[in-house]
Amino acid sequence: MDSLIPQYGGNLFNIENIRDRVCVNVSDVRDPYAMQHLVDGQELLFNLAGQTSHLDSMREPETDLEINCKSQLSILETCRHVNPAIRIVFAGTRQIYGKPKYLPVDEAHPLHPVDVNGINKIAGEMYHLLYCTIYGVRCCVLRLTNTYGPRMRVKDARQTFLGIWLRQIIEGHPIQVFGDGTQQRDFNYVDDVVEAMLLAASSDRAVGKVYNLGSSEIVSLKDLATLIVAVNGGGQYETVPFSDELKRIDIGDYYSDFHKIEVELGWRPKVNLREGLMRSLEYYRSYKKAYWE
Amino acid sequence: MDSLIPQYGGNLFNIENIRDRVCVNVSDVRDPYAMQHLVDGQELLFNLAGQTSHLDSMREPETDLEINCKSQLSILETCRHVNPAIRIVFAGTRQIYGKPKYLPVDEAHPLHPVDVNGINKIAGEMYHLLYCTIYGVRCCVLRLTNTYGPRMRVKDARQTFLGIWLRQIIEGHPIQVFGDGTQQRDFNYVDDVVEAMLLAASSDRAVGKVYNLGSSEIVSLKDLATLIVAVNGGGQYETVPFSDELKRIDIGDYYSDFHKIEVELGWRPKVNLREGLMRSLEYYRSYKKAYWE
Numbered sequence: 001m002d003s004l005i006p007q008y009g010g011n012l013f014n015i016e017n018i019r020d021r022v023c024v025n026v027s028d029v030r031d032p033y034a035m036q037h038l039v040d041g042q043e044l045l046f047n048l049a050g051q052t053s054h055l056d057s058m059r060e061p062e063t064d065l066e067i068n069c070k071s072q073l074s075i076l077e078t079c080r081h082v083n084p085a086i087r088i089v090f091a092g093t094r095q096i097y098g099k100p101k102y103l104p105v106d107e108a109h110p111l112h113p114v115d116v117n118g119i120n121k122i123a124g125e126m127y128h129l130l131y132c133t134i135y136g137v138r139c140c141v142l143r144l145t146n147t148y149g150p151r152m153r154v155k156d157a158r159q160t161f162l163g164i165w166l167r168q169i170i171e172g173h174p175i176q177v178f179g180d181g182t183q184q185r186d187f188n189y190v191d192d193v194v195e196a197m198l199l200a201a202s203s204d205r206a207v208g209k210v211y212n213l214g215s216s217e218i219v220s221l222k223d224l225a226t227l228i229v230a231v232n233g234g235g236q237y238e239t240v241p242f243s244d245e246l247k248r249i250d251i252g253d254y255y256s257d258f259h260k261i262e263v264e265l266g267w268r269p270k271v272n273l274r275e276g277l278m279r280s281l282e283y284y285r286s287y288k289k290a291y292w293e
Numbered sequence: 294m295d296s297l298i299p300q301y302g303g304n305l306f307n308i309e310n311i312r313d314r315v316c317v318n319v320s321d322v323r324d325p326y327a328m329q330h331l332v333d334g335q336e337l338l339f340n341l342a343g344q345t346s347h348l349d350s351m352r353e354p355e356t357d358l359e360i361n362c363k364s365q366l367s368i369l370e371t372c373r374h375v376n377p378a379i380r381i382v383f384a385g386t387r388q389i390y391g392k393p394k395y396l397p398v399d400e401a402h403p404l405h406p407v408d409v410n411g412i413n414k415i416a417g418e419m420y421h422l423l424y425c426t427i428y429g430v431r432c433c434v435l436r437l438t439n440t441y442g443p444r445m446r447v448k449d450a451r452q453t454f455l456g457i458w459l460r461q462i463i464e465g466h467p468i469q470v471f472g473d474g475t476q477q478r479d480f481n482y483v484d485d486v487v488e489a490m491l492l493a494a495s496s497d498r499a500v501g502k503v504y505n506l507g508s509s510e511i512v513s514l515k516d517l518a519t520l521i522v523a524v525n526g527g528g529q530y531e532t533v534p535f536s537d538e539l540k541r542i543d544i545g546d547y548y549s550d551f552h553k554i555e556v557e558l559g560w561r562p563k564v565n566l567r568e569g570l571m572r573s574l575e576y577y578r579s580y581k582k583a584y585w586e
Contacts, residue, residue, distance in 0.1 A: 061366050073354050119419040126412040
């Protein structure tokens with residue numbers, strides 16, 4: 001299910017070579033009737049629907065609330081009434097921690113979000129855990145960090161800065177690094193995230209739990225830009241100052257402690273940053289037509 | 294401003310003897326246009342509007358979300374655009390802590406709400422703190438525990454069990470104590486809460502802060518019922534089992550650590566439980582016509 005809202009990440013080209021094996025329903029999670037029909041009889045629900053732009057959540061807080069709170073509650077109400085035996089994996093976010101008080105950030109880190117998106121994503125994950133405790137709807141929450149790879153939105157910086165960087169370098173423009181580039185981050189290649197989702201959906205131990213995803217490869221944005229230039233075999237980056245709007249919701253350094261999912265579900269990322277960036281650049285170079293042209 | 298929704302707490306009799314000194318606007322916080330007009334030019338906003346029933350939040354989660362999340366965001370958006378210099382005191386709740394992990398519960402206690410109301414109240418208070426940090430709208434959050442006294446809803450158990458107890462004893466019925474009556478609680482008399490709100494609104498130190506209210510008089514529900522019978526000069530109580538619906542959202546023992554507001558704002562409760570119950574019983578005995586007859 002995807003809303004195909006043009007500003008969001010949906011793109012039918014992403015599934016072109018498996019189109020005969022999947023059924024896509026175009027509708028919005030804010031539509032409770034569609035959801036009722038779609039949830040009925042399903043075994044698993046990978047609940048990745050969300051407004052993910054931090055900046056958009058400040059500009060249009062009500063839209064963020066509609067999608068990240070109200071729709072989540074409505075999905076869960078639907079599940080408990082129509083299909084209480086369903087298993088749900090909810091895509092949470094490291095954004096709920098806000099500016100880290102310590103690093104790496106584990107699941108017990110206090111929640112001090114710096115934007116409306118972070119607050120609403122807290123509500124979204126708490127609804128899931130509550131419906132698990134109270135109604136027995138089996139949910140698991142994964143708190144994602146920066147996910148990247150083929151098939152994401154790279155047209156602009158709306159959902160991730162790394163997306164637009166890939167486009168910039170492929171188009172021969174300098175990568176624009178906001179701030180001084182010393183901010184540290186961790187990244188997960190999309191295949192590793194998919195594997196975490198499958199593990200979370202199939203392990204009984206995961207029910208009612210919250211897990212951080214993350215990577216032990218921690219890089220500054222500058223070093224990441226340098227690596228992209230190297231993997232690309234050319235290009236350059238430049239640092240540009242934060243806008244005020246961006247600066248006030250920036251979280252500084254962030255990287256996750258993902259020990260818990262490693263111990264409990266046996267997950268750890270397999271694709272290193274160099275490899276992941278190589279695959280991503282190759283993909284977008286081949287298919288740029290479908291992503292920004 | 295009050296919505297005068299019949300199931301909620303509004304009652305015009307409450308302000309009968311000050312009616313010529315206050316201006317009441319009947320409208321709903323879900324109405325953004327009314328709010329825009331009402332906020333304009335005001336110095337202080339005591340933001341006590343909310344759906345407060347835990348059980349109702351489970352039966353109608355979307356209504357709770359509309360009032361406790363969406364409307365709060367809309368109030369804050371209105372303030373930042375129309376009147377960014379306003380001071381706001383937001384009525385939070387101890388419900389956001391869930392079942393205490395330790396006692397007494399201080400402000401650093403983790404947030405693990407046991408019902409939809411608790412989750413939405415977290416979002417409500419986080420929006421306030423965020424708008425304070427990002428836009429400079431000066432807010433303070435008070436996390437209220439059980440507030441009681443004259444002028445509350447005592448007709449039924451919708452908002453507080455203590456309300457219906459007062460009605461039961463006055464009507465000569467036994468007080469119905471849910472569970473085994475050993476659950477511990479703390480209570481604040483309404484005048485003490487009003488004083489905390491005034492302090493929070495007038496102290497610069499309170500801006501951007503969260504404070505627990507609470508009392509050092511901690512009683513079990515059984516002892517509270519016994520005290521009411523004594524203060525009333527007659528009557529009795531009985532224990533009745535929890536319904537499943539109530540049991541699963543019960544938080545067990547709870548009482549607050551209110552050291553922070555004591556140190557920073559010089560607040561502590563002045564009206565002890567015996568005195569508060571006496572005043573309350575006297576009030577409802579005199580004016581029962583306005584509250585349930």
